[in-house]
Amino acid sequence: MKSRSIHLIIAEDDLDDRLLIEDALNDNGINLTTTTFVEDGDMLLEKLKNSKNLPDLIMLDLNMPKKDGREALREIRADQALKHIPIIVFTTSNSEEDIKMAYFEGGNTFITKPPLYSDLVDTLGIIKQYWFEKAALAS
Numbered sequence: 001m002k003s004r005s006i007h008l009i010i011a012e013d014d015l016d017d018r019l020l021i022e023d024a025l026n027d028n029g030i031n032l033t034t035t036t037f038v039e040d041g042d043m044l045l046e047k048l049k050n051s052k053n054l055p056d057l058i059m060l061d062l063n064m065p066k067k068d069g070r071e072a073l074r075e076i077r078a079d080q081a082l083k084h085i086p087i088i089v090f091t092t093s094n095s096e097e098d099i100k101m102a103y104f105e106g107g108n109t110f111i112t113k114p115p116l117y118s119d120l121v122d123t124l125g126i127i128k129q130y131w132f133e134k135a136a137l138a139s
Contacts, residue, residue: 007034009044020120061091073089
């Protein structure tokens with residue numbers, strides 16, 4: 001099945017992680033022209049509130065400077081215009097407390113970033129298959 005074009009926003013403060021994610025997206029054939037990276041929760045919310053075309057999907061790191069992913073998740077879910085956007089919490093954390101918080105606050109899934117690049121490529125391939133090819137997303 002051919003994947004459709006998905007507008008993706010990735011909130012990730014670490015430059016090395018952003019570059020690895022970008023390479024792994026590219027290795028999975030994900031259209032990077034529709035992918036936006038932001039470095040913190042403030043930038044994410046600003047991008048969302050000033051956008052005429054909301055993203056289809058957000059990948060959200062929890063541990064970022066300024067406004068972290070936890071605060072950004074709460075604000076997005078409290079905003080009527082934004083709360084429908086699926087959010088993948090994509091973080092280095094694997095703590096039970098963070099997992100529970102992410103789901104309690106309205107995250108759609110929680111994925112701990114894999115430590116190996118090959119596993120990152122595989123993980124983003126699974127995300128692509130599910131979110132880009134199988135799931136029905138609201139426009």
